[in-house]
Amino acid sequence: MTMHKVRVVAVDVGSVARLNDSRFGWVARDCRFDGGSVEHIDKVGCGRRPDELPEIIDSALRDGGLVALGMECPLLLPVPADWRDLGRARVGDASHAWSASAGACSMATGLVQLAWLLHEVARRGGEMGATTRPDRWCTAAPLLLWEAFVSGTAKTDRSSRGHIADAGAAVQAFLMRIDRLTVADADDVHLGGHRGLNLAAVAALHAGLCIPRDELDAPLPVVCATATPPSAS
Known part of the structure; x- marks a missing residue:
């Protein structure tokens, strides 16, 4: 098999209004x-x-x-057929529903930050392929976009470096899952049969990256970090 060089990047989204107290953190391995x-x-x-x-x-x-x-904010949203299901949690969201205040705030912040970042990447790399589907990654597009879901025991650092710790947990979870991104796990977050709205694909299109339009309603990997990772520092 071909051995690919892979850089895994995860971002804990948050306010950057005060850089000496940034709520934003990233880790790359x-x-x-x-x-x-x-x-x-x-x-x-x-x-x-x-x-x-x-x-x-x-x-x-x-x-x-x-x-x-990966961005630690909701990027895959359910669009139900029945209006009475609008805004309900995804399967696996548990008490962290995407539409609750914390999820909605991180989604708004993270979507703008993702759009900015992808525009900067496109500006440097020109017409580059991106995807939210692991089966298209290695073969059709070099950039895979995914959602990080960090909760529970993965959130161990409440200090100013906690945002970097969360990003590190997400990277570690992705590396542990990289060989089975298309295989469902019991603790996965998913849409439960509803049609999806893929915000990562929307951001990629907005940035001018080459991504198939059929990914606008396609699932993307939601990688859950639930165990304490090695230190990111």
Whole structure:
């Protein structure tokens, strides 16, 4: 099998109004992936500024690698047939419904931050392929977009570095799941049969990236982090 160079990036979205008290955090790690196993996981870096990320992503793509970019905010929303189900939690959301105040606020903040970031990536890389479908990643598009869901025991750091810790938990969860992104787990978040609204695909189209329009209502990976990861620092 072909061994791919993969850079996994996760972002804990949040306010950047005061950089000395930023609620934004990111972590990036590199690995080699042959479709079945992961090797040589290396730390790339971490930070609390959005403007550090475009080069982190673009440099990996320029080097011929793949990038998996996850945002810790709701990116896959249910659009039910019955109006009475509008706004209800996704299967697996539990007490963290996407439409509740915390989820809705992070969704609004994260969607704008994702759109900005993808515009910056597109500005550097030109007509580049992006996808939210793992089966199209490696073959049709070098950039995979996914949703990070960090809750419970994964949220262990309530200090100012906690946003980086959350991003690190998301990266670790993705690396543990990278060989089975299309296989459902019992604790997965999903739409429960409803039609989806894929906000990551919307942001990619808005940024001018090459992404098939059929992904606008297609599922994307929602990777749940529920265990304490190794330190991201």
